[in-house]
Amino acid sequence: MNDIVKSNTYKSHRVSVAPMMDWTDRHCRYFHRLMSQRAMLYTEMVTAPAIVHGPKPRLLDFSAAEHPVALQLGGSDPDELAAAVRIARPWGYDEINLNCGCPSDRVQSGCFGAVLMKDPALVAACVTRMQAEADVPVTVKCRIGVDDQNEEEILPAFIETLAEAGITHFIIHARKAWLQGLSPKENREIPPLNYPLVHRMKAQFPELTICLNGGVADLASAEALLTPGADRVALDGVMIGRAAYHDPGAALLGADRLWGGDPQPAQQPDRQDIVHRMLPYIEAHLAEGGRLHQITRHMLGLFHGLPGARGWRRVLSEKASRDGANGDTVLEALAQLG
Known part of the structure; x- marks a missing residue:
């Protein structure tokens, strides 16, 4: 692992690339790493049962050049999630992330993903068991709410419950998920973005790492969210999704400058x-x-x-x-x- 990765500078997750099914496989991550040494990269979501019962090397192998890289898990059974974390430990991921935001029919039928926003106590039980088996940080990626939930009430309560369980890092997709009536694609586009709510979460929980996902198209947009304004506090990080896939140069080339300080990133390739x-x-x-x-x-x-x-x-x-x-x-x- 290079010196930049070994330093603590990357841990702010100032820029990361979202886990995206069928997209962010190991080849995609290697390609993205060439454009940014510091951005946190995420695997596609892997379900805990798949890791427990499936072909582990095929699901978990990655190149050492990908660091820092996080494993995103899907599941809702504390025992299975704990077992998946234990199995994955030898692979040396830098972070384990629990998916509480995916709205697809498949994850709903398995009672995980965004549907977990309805049961923060279950999520707390899951992450408690996961942390007991992990030797790296366990983080949570969530929505601001689902269906008819009042996001102004549900999101801070969700964060508070998980913070009490030891979670200090949240990646918040700044849209609701509608579990019925919208496809996964529509759930990425139709529910309105609510950036001010995510900024308020950072103001309400200043001791936590709060990162925003959703609608970020380029580095200029990311930098704006990382900068305090008259009416908002700065966020700790920005996760870029589809833009990092469809226009990776605009999303990642030059991203390392957003960390600032030393060590300075190497000369940026074109x-x-x-x-x-x-x-x-x-x-x-x-x-x-x-x-x-x-x-x-x-x-x-x-x-x-x-x-x-x-x-x-x-x-x-x-x-x-x-x-x-x-x-x-x-x-x-x-x-x-x-």
């Missing part, structure tokens, strides 16, 4: 540098029997909004899944940038 730095990783993956598109699907948005971006996406979309596609295919795509 987008083309990132592509060339991905090539050894790509060749190693191919040598192990992997396919090019498994990596390059995460790279399609790297040149978003720049001249040649359409050609870059077209070459990778059409050719990366073909037999024999390799690093030369990536260089062919890069040549579209001129």
Whole structure:
């Protein structure tokens, strides 16, 4: 682990990349790490039963280059969650996060994710058991509320209950989740954002680490949320979701400056540098029997909004899944940038 990661500076989680199902796999995280040494990266949500009963290396393996990286767990059974944390310990994650925000039908049927906002006592029991098995911080990612809950009442009560159970770090998606009537995609877009409420939570619980997720499109937006204003306190961190996937350059290139202080980040690579730095990783993956598109699907948005971006996406979309596609295919795509 590099010196920046070993220092305490990253622990403020000033910028992190949200856990996103089918997106933030190990290849995506490696790619994102090349753009920021300091941002906290999160795995896709892994359910506790899957870790307890499933193929552990396939679910938990990651590259040491990804640090700092957090494992996000889904579940609502304290015993299963504790067992999952115990099993994952040898892998050396920097944080264990409990998902209390996902609104999909699958997590509702399993009684976890956003539905847990309705039962803070159960969440407290879960995190108590998780912390007993963890050798790293246990954190919680939640919504501001669900369905017809009054978020002005439910959110502070939820935070207070979990703080009493020992949780000191909350990542708050600043929207309600509607468990009935909205799809997961609609739940990321339709419920209105309530940033002022999250700022008030930081003011009400100054001793806790409060980070905001939801609607953050670029580093300028993140920096604004990290800066105090006349009517708000500064938040401790900002978690960037879909923007980090669809336009990773705007979301992550230059992010390390938001930590300030020493040590200063190394000279920032540009987008083309990132592509060339991905090539050894790509060749190693191919040598192990992997396919090019498994990596390059995460790279399609790297040149978003720049001249040649359409050609870059077209070459990778059409050719990366073909037999024999390799690093030369990536260089062919890069040549579209001129």
